[in-house]
Amino acid sequence: MVKLGGRLLEGLLGLDAGHRGPRTGCGNRHQAQFISYRAKTIDTVVGPVQLNRAWYHCAACGHGLAPRDAELGTERSSLSPGLRKMIARAAAAVPFARAAGLLSELAGIELTVKRTERSAEATGTAATAAIAARADAITSRRVLPLPPPDPVPDMLYIAVDGTGVPVVAREAEGRKGKAEDGRARTREVKLACLFTQTTLTDDGYPVRDTASSTYLETFQPAGRFGQLVNAEARRRGAEHIRQLVFLGDGAAWIWHLADQLFPAATQIVDLYHAREHLHELANLAARLLAGHRDDWLAARLDELDSGNIEAILHAGRDLNFRGSLSRERNKALAYFASNAHRMRYQHFRDLGMFVGSGVVEAGCKSIIGQRLKLSGMRWTIHGATSIATLRCQDASGNWDEIWQRPRNQTQLTDHARQAS
Secondary structure, X not given: OHHHHHHHHHHHHOOOXXXXXXXXXXXXXXXXXXXXXXXXXXXXXXXEEEEEXXXXXXXXXXXXXXXXXXXXXXXXXXXXXXXXXXXHHHHHHOOHXXXXXXXXXXXXXXXXXXXXXXXXXXXXXXXXXXXXXXXXXXXXXXXXXXXXXXXXXXXXXXXXXXXXXXXXXXXXXXXXXXXXXXXXOEEEEEEEEEEEXXXXXXXXXXXXOOOOOXXXXXXXXXXXXXXXXXHHHHXXXXXXXXXXXXXXXXXXXXXXXXXXXXXXXXXXXOHHHHHHHHHHHHHHOHHHHHHHHHHHHHHHXXXXXXXXHHHHHHHHHOOXXXXXXXXXXXXXXXXXXXXHHHOOHHHHHHOXXXXXXXXXXXXXXXXXXXXXXXXXXXEOHHHHHHHHHHHHHHHOOOHHHHHHOOOOOOOHHHHHHHHO
């Protein structure tokens, strides 16, 4: 049945060989001249098909082109758009070898692991470039996003985190790491989750709006990440929503971005990160507190929940440490002192806000970790970015947007040079 479908598709596509007269535009404002018909085999979801396409050559540019290839989306590929979509879906979900196996088992499509990898990464690269171009257009005001439809959400949250991805040696060369030899084995990918909130439960807890979460990632520096986040916030209607809320842990780069790009946003340090810091301080003071460590910690956690950071600082300074332990204590307290205005948890709860960044931490595990951090994996930044982009698009419910964009990955002139 699949072979029959392939023959039917081959006959249908062969009805138009792409002959556009003796001359056609080359893409550089020149005229390319018809040379001959050339055969090309294209792998599709119903098997390979062979097409004879009209081939043109531009003497001015010195390159050749087949108009039919561009029309079918196979200008620089021997895989049909439909098959590339299947490959991307499988390779975004599971390792490349398993993805190739699934395509063989479920669809009868035989592809090498390397070809599966290259196709999926090319699709992810094209999607990454399109997202970056859209972000640049929005931040430069060349594109103005439409306001969100009524009813406009009450709050827009921007939750940010980062996680390490294992990379090949050349990607970590010259970088300091936590290993015993001081060398890095990973590179940080920054992840943002934007979502809206409109309602509360009967008990007063905030509820994330259904299907409102969108994700974006990059290995690029914090400044570029901020541009992408800023553009996505604008695309989501940040300029029309009453309240922006920025969630993160205590990393300085996160709050620098928030101050710079979203000065009017309410900033909240993830409550659970803050609790972890209190546990670490209690463990540091375990010998000083003797049998009262648990009671001391419980009192500090109550103060944290109420947003009474001054009480935590006072209790911490009363711990009579000496030497290096004193420095460790001061470092721990500095975390609370510098983030005190981001830890008014009872006040934030009274306003009906989320006080945890669990949604983006879960994203680090599900979007990044479950595909890019499996045992034995070592990525290039290019490869990791492409697959992470596909997974972010899928988690955002924007998978189909990838296929609504032109699949050409470079300008026609570059394509043509490769084809000549």
